[in-house]
Amino acid sequence: MYKLTIEEKVYACQADETVLDALLRGNVNISYACKKGTCHSCLVRSLDAVPPEAAQAGLKDTLKKRNHFLACLCHPEQDMAIKLPDQSEFYTEGTVVVNEMLNRNTLLLAVAFKDAFEFNAGQFVNLQRADGLTRSYSIANIPQESNTLEFHIRRLPGGKFSGWLHDEIRVGDSIAVSEPRGHCFYLPERHGQGILLVGTGTGLAPLAGILTDALAHGHSGPIYLFHGSREFEDLYRIDELCQLAQRHQNFHYIPCLSGKHVPAGFSHGRADEVALASLPDLKAWRVFLCGHPDMVKQMKKMAFLKGASMKDIYADAFLATPV
Ligand SMILES: Cc1cc2nc3c(=O)[nH]c(=O)nc-3n(C[C@H](O)[C@H](O)[C@H](O)COP(=O)(O)OP(=O)(O)OC[C@H]3O[C@@H](n4cnc5c(N)ncnc54)[C@H](O)[C@@H]3O)c2cc1C
Structure with a gap:
Protein backbone atom coordinates (compact mmCIF):
# COMPACT_ATOMS: atom_id res chain seq x y z
CA MET A 1 0.00 0.00 0.00
CA TYR A 2 1.22 3.52 -0.86
CA LYS A 3 0.18 6.92 0.48
CA LEU A 4 -1.26 9.55 -1.86
CA THR A 5 -1.23 13.07 -0.46
CA ILE A 6 -3.36 15.92 -1.80
CA GLU A 7 -3.06 19.20 0.09
CA GLU A 8 -2.13 17.44 3.36
CA LYS A 9 -4.97 14.90 3.16
CA VAL A 10 -3.70 11.35 2.84
CA TYR A 11 -5.39 8.54 0.87
CA ALA A 12 -4.34 4.89 0.87
CA CYS A 13 -3.76 3.27 -2.50
CA GLN A 14 -4.09 -0.50 -2.18
CA ALA A 15 -2.03 -2.96 -4.19
CA ASP A 16 -3.62 -3.45 -7.63
CA GLU A 17 -5.60 -0.23 -7.25
CA THR A 18 -5.07 2.73 -9.59
CA VAL A 19 -4.56 6.24 -8.25
CA LEU A 20 -7.92 7.18 -9.80
CA ASP A 21 -9.81 4.38 -8.06
CA ALA A 22 -8.11 5.14 -4.73
CA LEU A 23 -9.03 8.84 -4.98
CA LEU A 24 -12.61 8.10 -6.04
CA ARG A 25 -12.89 5.69 -3.09
CA GLY A 26 -11.70 8.57 -0.90
CA ASN A 27 -14.46 10.81 -2.36
CA VAL A 28 -12.00 13.14 -4.07
CA ASN A 29 -13.74 15.21 -6.75
CA ILE A 30 -11.48 14.24 -9.68
CA SER A 31 -12.73 14.32 -13.26
CA TYR A 32 -12.56 11.11 -15.30
CA ALA A 33 -14.42 9.41 -18.14
CA CYS A 34 -13.04 6.36 -19.97
CA LYS A 35 -10.72 4.94 -17.25
CA LYS A 36 -8.63 3.44 -20.06
CA GLY A 37 -6.08 6.17 -20.78
CA THR A 38 -7.90 7.39 -23.89
CA CYS A 39 -9.71 10.58 -22.85
CA HIS A 40 -6.98 12.06 -20.58
CA SER A 41 -9.62 13.70 -18.39
CA CYS A 42 -8.00 12.33 -15.18
CA LEU A 43 -4.66 14.03 -15.87
CA VAL A 44 -2.96 14.98 -12.57
CA ARG A 45 0.56 15.93 -11.51
CA SER A 46 3.02 14.38 -9.11
CA LEU A 47 4.76 16.95 -6.92
CA ASP A 48 7.56 14.63 -5.84
CA ALA A 49 7.89 11.09 -7.24
CA VAL A 50 8.52 10.52 -10.95
CA PRO A 51 5.33 8.77 -12.15
CA PRO A 52 5.58 5.22 -13.53
CA GLU A 53 6.24 5.24 -17.29
CA ALA A 54 2.99 3.42 -18.04
CA ALA A 55 0.99 6.22 -16.39
CA GLN A 56 2.39 8.74 -18.86
CA ALA A 57 1.56 6.77 -22.02
CA GLY A 58 0.43 9.08 -24.84
CA LEU A 59 1.21 12.35 -23.03
CA LYS A 60 3.15 15.18 -24.67
CA ASP A 61 6.81 15.38 -23.63
CA THR A 62 6.20 18.77 -22.00
CA LEU A 63 3.60 17.23 -19.71
CA LYS A 64 5.78 14.18 -19.01
CA LYS A 65 8.70 16.40 -17.95
CA ARG A 66 6.47 18.20 -15.48
CA ASN A 67 5.47 14.84 -13.93
CA HIS A 68 1.90 14.89 -15.21
CA PHE A 69 0.32 11.46 -15.42
CA LEU A 70 -3.01 9.72 -15.98
CA ALA A 71 -4.52 8.68 -12.66
CA CYS A 72 -6.47 5.83 -14.31
CA LEU A 73 -3.26 4.19 -15.59
CA CYS A 74 -1.15 4.77 -12.48
CA HIS A 75 -0.27 1.94 -10.16
CA PRO A 76 2.05 3.82 -7.77
CA GLU A 77 5.54 2.48 -7.10
CA GLN A 78 6.08 4.75 -4.08
CA ASP A 79 4.21 7.36 -2.01
CA MET A 80 3.15 10.36 -4.07
CA ALA A 81 2.11 13.95 -3.40
CA ILE A 82 -0.46 14.82 -6.07
CA LYS A 83 -1.80 18.08 -7.43
CA LEU A 84 -5.19 18.03 -9.09
CA PRO A 85 -5.16 20.12 -12.28
CA ASP A 86 -6.27 23.68 -12.45
CA GLN A 87 -8.94 23.08 -15.10
CA SER A 88 -8.33 26.45 -16.77
CA GLU A 89 -4.91 25.06 -17.80
CA PHE A 90 -6.50 22.40 -20.02
CA TYR A 91 -10.02 23.68 -20.75
CA THR A 92 -11.27 26.61 -22.84
CA GLU A 93 -14.71 28.13 -22.43
CA GLY A 94 -16.85 28.06 -25.57
CA THR A 95 -20.37 29.35 -26.23
CA VAL A 96 -23.15 27.17 -27.60
CA VAL A 97 -24.30 28.68 -30.91
CA VAL A 98 -26.37 25.83 -32.38
CA ASN A 99 -28.59 23.37 -30.54
CA GLU A 100 -30.94 21.39 -32.79
CA MET A 101 -32.02 17.81 -33.33
CA LEU A 102 -30.56 15.75 -36.20
CA ASN A 103 -33.01 12.89 -35.57
CA ARG A 104 -35.20 11.67 -32.72
CA ASN A 105 -32.29 11.17 -30.31
CA THR A 106 -29.24 12.93 -31.76
CA LEU A 107 -28.44 16.54 -30.97
CA LEU A 108 -26.29 18.80 -33.12
CA LEU A 109 -24.37 21.07 -30.79
CA ALA A 110 -22.05 23.76 -32.14
CA VAL A 111 -19.70 25.57 -29.78
CA ALA A 112 -17.90 28.77 -30.80
CA PHE A 113 -14.63 30.14 -29.41
CA LYS A 114 -13.17 33.63 -29.33
CA ASP A 115 -9.85 32.44 -30.77
CA ALA A 116 -8.95 29.79 -33.31
CA PHE A 117 -9.36 26.24 -31.99
CA GLU A 118 -6.72 24.04 -33.59
CA PHE A 119 -7.61 20.42 -34.28
CA ASN A 120 -7.64 17.74 -36.94
CA ALA A 121 -11.02 16.67 -38.30
CA GLY A 122 -11.99 13.43 -36.54
CA GLN A 123 -10.31 14.16 -33.21
CA PHE A 124 -12.32 14.31 -30.00
CA VAL A 125 -12.45 16.64 -27.00
CA ASN A 126 -13.69 16.31 -23.47
CA LEU A 127 -16.66 18.45 -22.52
CA GLN A 128 -16.95 19.30 -18.85
CA ARG A 129 -19.88 20.41 -16.73
CA ALA A 130 -19.39 22.92 -13.89
CA ASP A 131 -19.53 20.09 -11.31
CA GLY A 132 -16.63 18.29 -13.03
CA LEU A 133 -18.67 15.62 -14.88
CA THR A 134 -16.68 14.96 -18.05
CA ARG A 135 -17.35 13.02 -21.27
CA SER A 136 -15.57 12.70 -24.62
CA TYR A 137 -17.23 13.80 -27.89
CA SER A 138 -15.89 13.67 -31.44
CA ILE A 139 -15.59 16.78 -33.58
CA ALA A 140 -17.81 16.54 -36.66
CA ASN A 141 -16.57 19.50 -38.71
CA ILE A 142 -13.26 20.53 -40.25
CA PRO A 143 -10.92 23.21 -38.89
CA GLN A 144 -11.10 25.46 -41.94
CA GLU A 145 -14.75 26.32 -41.35
CA SER A 146 -14.61 28.81 -38.40
CA ASN A 147 -13.70 28.97 -34.73
CA THR A 148 -16.49 26.52 -34.09
CA LEU A 149 -16.70 22.86 -33.15
CA GLU A 150 -19.68 20.70 -34.04
CA PHE A 151 -20.77 17.64 -32.10
CA HIS A 152 -23.40 14.92 -32.63
CA ILE A 153 -24.68 13.85 -29.22
CA ARG A 154 -26.81 10.76 -28.84
CA ARG A 155 -29.13 10.69 -25.85
CA LEU A 156 -28.56 7.53 -23.83
CA PRO A 157 -31.35 6.32 -21.57
CA GLY A 158 -30.39 7.52 -18.09
CA GLY A 159 -27.22 9.11 -19.49
CA LYS A 160 -25.96 11.78 -17.11
CA PHE A 161 -24.02 13.93 -19.55
CA SER A 162 -25.97 13.33 -22.77
CA GLY A 163 -29.23 13.90 -20.85
CA TRP A 164 -27.87 17.18 -19.51
CA LEU A 165 -26.81 18.34 -22.98
CA HIS A 166 -30.17 17.38 -24.51
CA ASP A 167 -32.38 18.78 -21.75
CA GLU A 168 -30.58 21.74 -20.28
CA ILE A 169 -27.90 23.27 -22.49
CA ARG A 170 -29.18 26.17 -24.57
CA VAL A 171 -27.81 28.57 -27.20
CA GLY A 172 -25.77 31.24 -25.38
CA ASP A 173 -24.66 28.91 -22.54
CA SER A 174 -20.96 28.40 -22.01
CA ILE A 175 -19.26 25.02 -21.77
CA ALA A 176 -15.72 23.91 -20.94
CA VAL A 177 -13.90 22.15 -23.80
CA SER A 178 -10.54 20.37 -23.51
CA GLU A 179 -7.68 20.31 -25.99
CA PRO A 180 -8.32 17.99 -28.96
CA ARG A 181 -7.15 14.41 -28.57
CA GLY A 182 -6.85 11.20 -30.56
CA HIS A 183 -5.16 9.97 -33.70
CA CYS A 184 -8.21 9.07 -35.76
CA PHE A 185 -7.91 11.72 -38.48
CA TYR A 186 -7.14 12.14 -42.19
CA LEU A 187 -3.60 12.91 -43.32
CA PRO A 188 -3.44 14.58 -46.74
CA GLU A 189 -1.13 12.06 -48.37
CA ARG A 190 -1.47 9.07 -50.73
CA HIS A 191 -4.40 10.81 -52.50
CA GLY A 192 -5.25 7.81 -54.67
CA GLN A 193 -5.59 5.39 -51.76
CA GLY A 194 -8.98 3.79 -51.03
C1 LIG B 1 -13.22 8.87 -27.88
C2 LIG B 1 -14.72 8.95 -27.65
C3 LIG B 1 -15.51 9.71 -28.51
C4 LIG B 1 -16.88 9.78 -28.32
N1 LIG B 1 -17.64 10.51 -29.19
C5 LIG B 1 -18.98 10.57 -29.04
C6 LIG B 1 -19.78 11.32 -29.98
O1 LIG B 1 -19.30 11.95 -30.91
N2 LIG B 1 -21.13 11.32 -29.77
C7 LIG B 1 -21.74 10.64 -28.73
O2 LIG B 1 -22.98 10.69 -28.61
N3 LIG B 1 -20.99 9.93 -27.84
C8 LIG B 1 -19.64 9.90 -27.95
N4 LIG B 1 -18.87 9.19 -27.03
C9 LIG B 1 -19.55 8.59 -25.86
C10 LIG B 1 -19.66 9.67 -24.74
O3 LIG B 1 -18.37 10.00 -24.26
C11 LIG B 1 -20.47 9.20 -23.52
O4 LIG B 1 -19.97 7.96 -23.08
C12 LIG B 1 -21.94 9.07 -23.83
O5 LIG B 1 -22.48 10.32 -24.24
C13 LIG B 1 -22.69 8.60 -22.56
O6 LIG B 1 -22.47 9.49 -21.51
P1 LIG B 1 -23.63 9.75 -20.44
O7 LIG B 1 -23.04 10.50 -19.29
O8 LIG B 1 -24.82 10.35 -21.10
O9 LIG B 1 -24.04 8.28 -20.00
P2 LIG B 1 -23.63 7.57 -18.62
O10 LIG B 1 -24.38 8.25 -17.50
O11 LIG B 1 -22.15 7.51 -18.52
O12 LIG B 1 -24.20 6.12 -18.87
C14 LIG B 1 -25.63 5.87 -18.90
C15 LIG B 1 -25.92 4.43 -19.32
O13 LIG B 1 -25.60 4.24 -20.69
C16 LIG B 1 -24.59 3.24 -20.85
N5 LIG B 1 -23.64 3.76 -21.87
C17 LIG B 1 -22.73 4.74 -21.69
N6 LIG B 1 -22.06 4.99 -22.84
C18 LIG B 1 -22.57 4.13 -23.75
C19 LIG B 1 -22.31 3.90 -25.12
N7 LIG B 1 -21.37 4.58 -25.79
N8 LIG B 1 -23.05 2.95 -25.76
C20 LIG B 1 -24.01 2.25 -25.11
N9 LIG B 1 -24.29 2.43 -23.81
C21 LIG B 1 -23.60 3.34 -23.13
C22 LIG B 1 -23.93 3.11 -19.51
O14 LIG B 1 -23.37 1.84 -19.33
C23 LIG B 1 -25.07 3.41 -18.56
O15 LIG B 1 -25.86 2.28 -18.37
C24 LIG B 1 -17.50 9.10 -27.22
C25 LIG B 1 -16.69 8.36 -26.33
C26 LIG B 1 -15.33 8.29 -26.54
C27 LIG B 1 -14.48 7.49 -25.57
Whole structure:
Protein backbone atom coordinates (compact mmCIF):
# COMPACT_ATOMS: atom_id res chain seq x y z
CA MET A 1 0.00 0.00 0.00
CA TYR A 2 1.22 3.52 -0.86
CA LYS A 3 0.18 6.92 0.48
CA LEU A 4 -1.26 9.55 -1.86
CA THR A 5 -1.23 13.07 -0.46
CA ILE A 6 -3.36 15.92 -1.80
CA GLU A 7 -3.06 19.20 0.09
CA GLU A 8 -2.13 17.44 3.36
CA LYS A 9 -4.97 14.90 3.16
CA VAL A 10 -3.70 11.35 2.84
CA TYR A 11 -5.39 8.54 0.87
CA ALA A 12 -4.34 4.89 0.87
CA CYS A 13 -3.76 3.27 -2.50
CA GLN A 14 -4.09 -0.50 -2.18
CA ALA A 15 -2.03 -2.96 -4.19
CA ASP A 16 -3.62 -3.45 -7.63
CA GLU A 17 -5.60 -0.23 -7.25
CA THR A 18 -5.07 2.73 -9.59
CA VAL A 19 -4.56 6.24 -8.25
CA LEU A 20 -7.92 7.18 -9.80
CA ASP A 21 -9.81 4.38 -8.06
CA ALA A 22 -8.11 5.14 -4.73
CA LEU A 23 -9.03 8.84 -4.98
CA LEU A 24 -12.61 8.10 -6.04
CA ARG A 25 -12.89 5.69 -3.09
CA GLY A 26 -11.70 8.57 -0.90
CA ASN A 27 -14.46 10.81 -2.36
CA VAL A 28 -12.00 13.14 -4.07
CA ASN A 29 -13.74 15.21 -6.75
CA ILE A 30 -11.48 14.24 -9.68
CA SER A 31 -12.73 14.32 -13.26
CA TYR A 32 -12.56 11.11 -15.30
CA ALA A 33 -14.42 9.41 -18.14
CA CYS A 34 -13.04 6.36 -19.97
CA LYS A 35 -10.72 4.94 -17.25
CA LYS A 36 -8.63 3.44 -20.06
CA GLY A 37 -6.08 6.17 -20.78
CA THR A 38 -7.90 7.39 -23.89
CA CYS A 39 -9.71 10.58 -22.85
CA HIS A 40 -6.98 12.06 -20.58
CA SER A 41 -9.62 13.70 -18.39
CA CYS A 42 -8.00 12.33 -15.18
CA LEU A 43 -4.66 14.03 -15.87
CA VAL A 44 -2.96 14.98 -12.57
CA ARG A 45 0.56 15.93 -11.51
CA SER A 46 3.02 14.38 -9.11
CA LEU A 47 4.76 16.95 -6.92
CA ASP A 48 7.56 14.63 -5.84
CA ALA A 49 7.89 11.09 -7.24
CA VAL A 50 8.52 10.52 -10.95
CA PRO A 51 5.33 8.77 -12.15
CA PRO A 52 5.58 5.22 -13.53
CA GLU A 53 6.24 5.24 -17.29
CA ALA A 54 2.99 3.42 -18.04
CA ALA A 55 0.99 6.22 -16.39
CA GLN A 56 2.39 8.74 -18.86
CA ALA A 57 1.56 6.77 -22.02
CA GLY A 58 0.43 9.08 -24.84
CA LEU A 59 1.21 12.35 -23.03
CA LYS A 60 3.15 15.18 -24.67
CA ASP A 61 6.81 15.38 -23.63
CA THR A 62 6.20 18.77 -22.00
CA LEU A 63 3.60 17.23 -19.71
CA LYS A 64 5.78 14.18 -19.01
CA LYS A 65 8.70 16.40 -17.95
CA ARG A 66 6.47 18.20 -15.48
CA ASN A 67 5.47 14.84 -13.93
CA HIS A 68 1.90 14.89 -15.21
CA PHE A 69 0.32 11.46 -15.42
CA LEU A 70 -3.01 9.72 -15.98
CA ALA A 71 -4.52 8.68 -12.66
CA CYS A 72 -6.47 5.83 -14.31
CA LEU A 73 -3.26 4.19 -15.59
CA CYS A 74 -1.15 4.77 -12.48
CA HIS A 75 -0.27 1.94 -10.16
CA PRO A 76 2.05 3.82 -7.77
CA GLU A 77 5.54 2.48 -7.10
CA GLN A 78 6.08 4.75 -4.08
CA ASP A 79 4.21 7.36 -2.01
CA MET A 80 3.15 10.36 -4.07
CA ALA A 81 2.11 13.95 -3.40
CA ILE A 82 -0.46 14.82 -6.07
CA LYS A 83 -1.80 18.08 -7.43
CA LEU A 84 -5.19 18.03 -9.09
CA PRO A 85 -5.16 20.12 -12.28
CA ASP A 86 -6.27 23.68 -12.45
CA GLN A 87 -8.94 23.08 -15.10
CA SER A 88 -8.33 26.45 -16.77
CA GLU A 89 -4.91 25.06 -17.80
CA PHE A 90 -6.50 22.40 -20.02
CA TYR A 91 -10.02 23.68 -20.75
CA THR A 92 -11.27 26.61 -22.84
CA GLU A 93 -14.71 28.13 -22.43
CA GLY A 94 -16.85 28.06 -25.57
CA THR A 95 -20.37 29.35 -26.23
CA VAL A 96 -23.15 27.17 -27.60
CA VAL A 97 -24.30 28.68 -30.91
CA VAL A 98 -26.37 25.83 -32.38
CA ASN A 99 -28.59 23.37 -30.54
CA GLU A 100 -30.94 21.39 -32.79
CA MET A 101 -32.02 17.81 -33.33
CA LEU A 102 -30.56 15.75 -36.20
CA ASN A 103 -33.01 12.89 -35.57
CA ARG A 104 -35.20 11.67 -32.72
CA ASN A 105 -32.29 11.17 -30.31
CA THR A 106 -29.24 12.93 -31.76
CA LEU A 107 -28.44 16.54 -30.97
CA LEU A 108 -26.29 18.80 -33.12
CA LEU A 109 -24.37 21.07 -30.79
CA ALA A 110 -22.05 23.76 -32.14
CA VAL A 111 -19.70 25.57 -29.78
CA ALA A 112 -17.90 28.77 -30.80
CA PHE A 113 -14.63 30.14 -29.41
CA LYS A 114 -13.17 33.63 -29.33
CA ASP A 115 -9.85 32.44 -30.77
CA ALA A 116 -8.95 29.79 -33.31
CA PHE A 117 -9.36 26.24 -31.99
CA GLU A 118 -6.72 24.04 -33.59
CA PHE A 119 -7.61 20.42 -34.28
CA ASN A 120 -7.64 17.74 -36.94
CA ALA A 121 -11.02 16.67 -38.30
CA GLY A 122 -11.99 13.43 -36.54
CA GLN A 123 -10.31 14.16 -33.21
CA PHE A 124 -12.32 14.31 -30.00
CA VAL A 125 -12.45 16.64 -27.00
CA ASN A 126 -13.69 16.31 -23.47
CA LEU A 127 -16.66 18.45 -22.52
CA GLN A 128 -16.95 19.30 -18.85
CA ARG A 129 -19.88 20.41 -16.73
CA ALA A 130 -19.39 22.92 -13.89
CA ASP A 131 -19.53 20.09 -11.31
CA GLY A 132 -16.63 18.29 -13.03
CA LEU A 133 -18.67 15.62 -14.88
CA THR A 134 -16.68 14.96 -18.05
CA ARG A 135 -17.35 13.02 -21.27
CA SER A 136 -15.57 12.70 -24.62
CA TYR A 137 -17.23 13.80 -27.89
CA SER A 138 -15.89 13.67 -31.44
CA ILE A 139 -15.59 16.78 -33.58
CA ALA A 140 -17.81 16.54 -36.66
CA ASN A 141 -16.57 19.50 -38.71
CA ILE A 142 -13.26 20.53 -40.25
CA PRO A 143 -10.92 23.21 -38.89
CA GLN A 144 -11.10 25.46 -41.94
CA GLU A 145 -14.75 26.32 -41.35
CA SER A 146 -14.61 28.81 -38.40
CA ASN A 147 -13.70 28.97 -34.73
CA THR A 148 -16.49 26.52 -34.09
CA LEU A 149 -16.70 22.86 -33.15
CA GLU A 150 -19.68 20.70 -34.04
CA PHE A 151 -20.77 17.64 -32.10
CA HIS A 152 -23.40 14.92 -32.63
CA ILE A 153 -24.68 13.85 -29.22
CA ARG A 154 -26.81 10.76 -28.84
CA ARG A 155 -29.13 10.69 -25.85
CA LEU A 156 -28.56 7.53 -23.83
CA PRO A 157 -31.35 6.32 -21.57
CA GLY A 158 -30.39 7.52 -18.09
CA GLY A 159 -27.22 9.11 -19.49
CA LYS A 160 -25.96 11.78 -17.11
CA PHE A 161 -24.02 13.93 -19.55
CA SER A 162 -25.97 13.33 -22.77
CA GLY A 163 -29.23 13.90 -20.85
CA TRP A 164 -27.87 17.18 -19.51
CA LEU A 165 -26.81 18.34 -22.98
CA HIS A 166 -30.17 17.38 -24.51
CA ASP A 167 -32.38 18.78 -21.75
CA GLU A 168 -30.58 21.74 -20.28
CA ILE A 169 -27.90 23.27 -22.49
CA ARG A 170 -29.18 26.17 -24.57
CA VAL A 171 -27.81 28.57 -27.20
CA GLY A 172 -25.77 31.24 -25.38
CA ASP A 173 -24.66 28.91 -22.54
CA SER A 174 -20.96 28.40 -22.01
CA ILE A 175 -19.26 25.02 -21.77
CA ALA A 176 -15.72 23.91 -20.94
CA VAL A 177 -13.90 22.15 -23.80
CA SER A 178 -10.54 20.37 -23.51
CA GLU A 179 -7.68 20.31 -25.99
CA PRO A 180 -8.32 17.99 -28.96
CA ARG A 181 -7.15 14.41 -28.57
CA GLY A 182 -6.85 11.20 -30.56
CA HIS A 183 -5.16 9.97 -33.70
CA CYS A 184 -8.21 9.07 -35.76
CA PHE A 185 -7.91 11.72 -38.48
CA TYR A 186 -7.14 12.14 -42.19
CA LEU A 187 -3.60 12.91 -43.32
CA PRO A 188 -3.44 14.58 -46.74
CA GLU A 189 -1.13 12.06 -48.37
CA ARG A 190 -1.47 9.07 -50.73
CA HIS A 191 -4.40 10.81 -52.50
CA GLY A 192 -5.25 7.81 -54.67
CA GLN A 193 -5.59 5.39 -51.76
CA GLY A 194 -8.98 3.79 -51.03
CA ILE A 195 -10.61 5.04 -47.83
CA LEU A 196 -13.15 2.98 -45.92
CA LEU A 197 -15.25 4.72 -43.25
CA VAL A 198 -17.46 2.55 -41.03
CA GLY A 199 -19.55 4.00 -38.20
CA THR A 200 -22.54 3.23 -36.05
CA GLY A 201 -24.86 5.89 -34.60
CA THR A 202 -22.98 9.08 -33.71
CA GLY A 203 -19.84 7.35 -34.99
CA LEU A 204 -20.82 9.40 -38.05
CA ALA A 205 -19.53 12.55 -36.28
CA PRO A 206 -15.77 11.94 -36.64
CA LEU A 207 -16.30 10.19 -39.99
CA ALA A 208 -18.15 13.25 -41.34
CA GLY A 209 -15.17 15.40 -40.36
CA ILE A 210 -12.68 12.98 -41.94
CA LEU A 211 -14.77 12.69 -45.12
CA THR A 212 -15.13 16.46 -45.51
CA ASP A 213 -11.41 16.90 -44.91
CA ALA A 214 -10.43 14.21 -47.45
CA LEU A 215 -12.73 15.71 -50.12
CA ALA A 216 -11.50 19.24 -49.32
CA HIS A 217 -7.92 18.01 -49.86
CA GLY A 218 -8.90 16.59 -53.26
CA HIS A 219 -8.53 12.93 -52.26
CA SER A 220 -8.97 11.10 -55.57
CA GLY A 221 -9.14 7.43 -54.46
CA PRO A 222 -12.48 5.73 -53.74
CA ILE A 223 -14.09 6.74 -50.43
CA TYR A 224 -16.80 4.45 -49.01
CA LEU A 225 -18.90 5.44 -46.02
CA PHE A 226 -21.01 2.72 -44.36
CA HIS A 227 -23.22 4.26 -41.67
CA GLY A 228 -25.35 1.90 -39.65
CA SER A 229 -28.08 1.77 -37.06
CA ARG A 230 -30.92 -0.55 -36.21
CA GLU A 231 -33.86 1.66 -37.15
CA PHE A 232 -34.22 4.14 -40.01
CA GLU A 233 -35.12 6.87 -37.47
CA ASP A 234 -31.67 6.64 -35.89
CA LEU A 235 -29.72 7.46 -39.05
CA TYR A 236 -29.25 11.11 -39.93
CA ARG A 237 -27.83 13.43 -42.62
CA ILE A 238 -29.04 10.90 -45.22
CA ASP A 239 -30.07 13.44 -47.89
CA GLU A 240 -26.93 15.51 -47.37
CA LEU A 241 -24.68 12.48 -47.80
CA CYS A 242 -26.60 11.25 -50.86
CA GLN A 243 -26.15 14.68 -52.45
CA LEU A 244 -22.45 14.67 -51.59
CA ALA A 245 -22.13 11.28 -53.29
CA GLN A 246 -23.79 12.73 -56.40
CA ARG A 247 -21.32 15.61 -56.48
CA HIS A 248 -18.20 13.46 -55.94
CA GLN A 249 -17.86 10.45 -58.23
CA ASN A 250 -15.29 8.80 -55.94
CA PHE A 251 -17.52 9.03 -52.82
CA HIS A 252 -19.98 6.21 -52.09
CA TYR A 253 -22.49 6.41 -49.24
CA ILE A 254 -24.13 3.22 -48.00
CA PRO A 255 -26.69 3.65 -45.19
CA CYS A 256 -27.26 0.32 -43.42
CA LEU A 257 -30.12 -0.86 -41.23
CA SER A 258 -29.87 -3.99 -39.11
CA GLY A 259 -33.55 -4.01 -38.00
CA LYS A 260 -36.49 -5.66 -39.78
CA HIS A 261 -37.82 -2.67 -41.72
CA VAL A 262 -35.41 -1.72 -44.53
CA PRO A 263 -36.71 0.85 -47.04
CA ALA A 264 -35.53 0.80 -50.67
CA GLY A 265 -32.09 2.33 -51.12
CA PHE A 266 -30.79 1.07 -47.75
CA SER A 267 -28.59 -1.97 -47.20
CA HIS A 268 -29.79 -4.64 -44.83
CA GLY A 269 -27.34 -5.65 -42.12
CA ARG A 270 -24.80 -4.20 -39.74
CA ALA A 271 -22.55 -1.53 -41.24
CA ASP A 272 -19.37 -3.59 -40.67
CA GLU A 273 -20.87 -6.73 -42.22
CA VAL A 274 -22.18 -4.83 -45.26
CA ALA A 275 -18.79 -3.14 -45.66
CA LEU A 276 -16.92 -6.44 -45.57
CA ALA A 277 -19.30 -8.03 -48.06
CA SER A 278 -19.00 -5.05 -50.42
CA LEU A 279 -15.21 -4.64 -50.22
CA PRO A 280 -13.63 -8.05 -49.74
CA ASP A 281 -10.04 -6.88 -50.36
CA LEU A 282 -8.75 -4.03 -48.20
CA LYS A 283 -5.08 -4.33 -49.14
CA ALA A 284 -3.54 -0.84 -49.22
CA TRP A 285 -6.77 0.80 -47.96
CA ARG A 286 -6.98 3.33 -45.16
CA VAL A 287 -9.70 2.36 -42.69
CA PHE A 288 -11.52 4.53 -40.13
CA LEU A 289 -13.84 2.89 -37.57
CA CYS A 290 -15.93 4.86 -35.09
CA GLY A 291 -18.77 4.15 -32.73
CA HIS A 292 -19.87 1.10 -30.79
CA PRO A 293 -16.82 -0.53 -29.12
CA ASP A 294 -17.82 -4.09 -30.16
CA MET A 295 -18.18 -3.08 -33.81
CA VAL A 296 -14.88 -1.21 -33.74
CA LYS A 297 -13.03 -4.16 -32.17
CA GLN A 298 -14.51 -6.74 -34.51
CA MET A 299 -14.09 -4.65 -37.65
CA LYS A 300 -10.48 -3.76 -36.78
CA LYS A 301 -9.66 -7.45 -36.72
CA MET A 302 -11.58 -8.13 -39.94
CA ALA A 303 -10.05 -5.17 -41.80
CA PHE A 304 -6.61 -6.51 -40.92
CA LEU A 305 -7.55 -10.02 -42.03
CA LYS A 306 -8.89 -8.56 -45.31
CA GLY A 307 -5.49 -7.04 -46.02
CA ALA A 308 -5.41 -3.55 -44.44
CA SER A 309 -2.16 -2.77 -42.70
CA MET A 310 -2.48 -2.10 -38.94
CA LYS A 311 -0.83 1.30 -39.39
CA ASP A 312 -3.60 2.24 -41.82
CA ILE A 313 -6.44 1.34 -39.44
CA TYR A 314 -7.64 4.24 -37.29
CA ALA A 315 -10.31 3.67 -34.68
CA ASP A 316 -12.29 5.53 -32.03
CA ALA A 317 -14.38 3.26 -29.84
CA PHE A 318 -17.06 5.25 -28.02
CA LEU A 319 -16.26 3.67 -24.67
CA ALA A 320 -18.80 4.03 -21.90
CA THR A 321 -17.70 5.51 -18.58
CA PRO A 322 -17.43 2.63 -16.11
CA VAL A 323 -19.54 3.10 -12.98
C1 LIG B 1 -13.22 8.87 -27.88
C2 LIG B 1 -14.72 8.95 -27.65
C3 LIG B 1 -15.51 9.71 -28.51
C4 LIG B 1 -16.88 9.78 -28.32
N1 LIG B 1 -17.64 10.51 -29.19
C5 LIG B 1 -18.98 10.57 -29.04
C6 LIG B 1 -19.78 11.32 -29.98
O1 LIG B 1 -19.30 11.95 -30.91
N2 LIG B 1 -21.13 11.32 -29.77
C7 LIG B 1 -21.74 10.64 -28.73
O2 LIG B 1 -22.98 10.69 -28.61
N3 LIG B 1 -20.99 9.93 -27.84
C8 LIG B 1 -19.64 9.90 -27.95
N4 LIG B 1 -18.87 9.19 -27.03
C9 LIG B 1 -19.55 8.59 -25.86
C10 LIG B 1 -19.66 9.67 -24.74
O3 LIG B 1 -18.37 10.00 -24.26
C11 LIG B 1 -20.47 9.20 -23.52
O4 LIG B 1 -19.97 7.96 -23.08
C12 LIG B 1 -21.94 9.07 -23.83
O5 LIG B 1 -22.48 10.32 -24.24
C13 LIG B 1 -22.69 8.60 -22.56
O6 LIG B 1 -22.47 9.49 -21.51
P1 LIG B 1 -23.63 9.75 -20.44
O7 LIG B 1 -23.04 10.50 -19.29
O8 LIG B 1 -24.82 10.35 -21.10
O9 LIG B 1 -24.04 8.28 -20.00
P2 LIG B 1 -23.63 7.57 -18.62
O10 LIG B 1 -24.38 8.25 -17.50
O11 LIG B 1 -22.15 7.51 -18.52
O12 LIG B 1 -24.20 6.12 -18.87
C14 LIG B 1 -25.63 5.87 -18.90
C15 LIG B 1 -25.92 4.43 -19.32
O13 LIG B 1 -25.60 4.24 -20.69
C16 LIG B 1 -24.59 3.24 -20.85
N5 LIG B 1 -23.64 3.76 -21.87
C17 LIG B 1 -22.73 4.74 -21.69
N6 LIG B 1 -22.06 4.99 -22.84
C18 LIG B 1 -22.57 4.13 -23.75
C19 LIG B 1 -22.31 3.90 -25.12
N7 LIG B 1 -21.37 4.58 -25.79
N8 LIG B 1 -23.05 2.95 -25.76
C20 LIG B 1 -24.01 2.25 -25.11
N9 LIG B 1 -24.29 2.43 -23.81
C21 LIG B 1 -23.60 3.34 -23.13
C22 LIG B 1 -23.93 3.11 -19.51
O14 LIG B 1 -23.37 1.84 -19.33
C23 LIG B 1 -25.07 3.41 -18.56
O15 LIG B 1 -25.86 2.28 -18.37
C24 LIG B 1 -17.50 9.10 -27.22
C25 LIG B 1 -16.69 8.36 -26.33
C26 LIG B 1 -15.33 8.29 -26.54
C27 LIG B 1 -14.48 7.49 -25.57
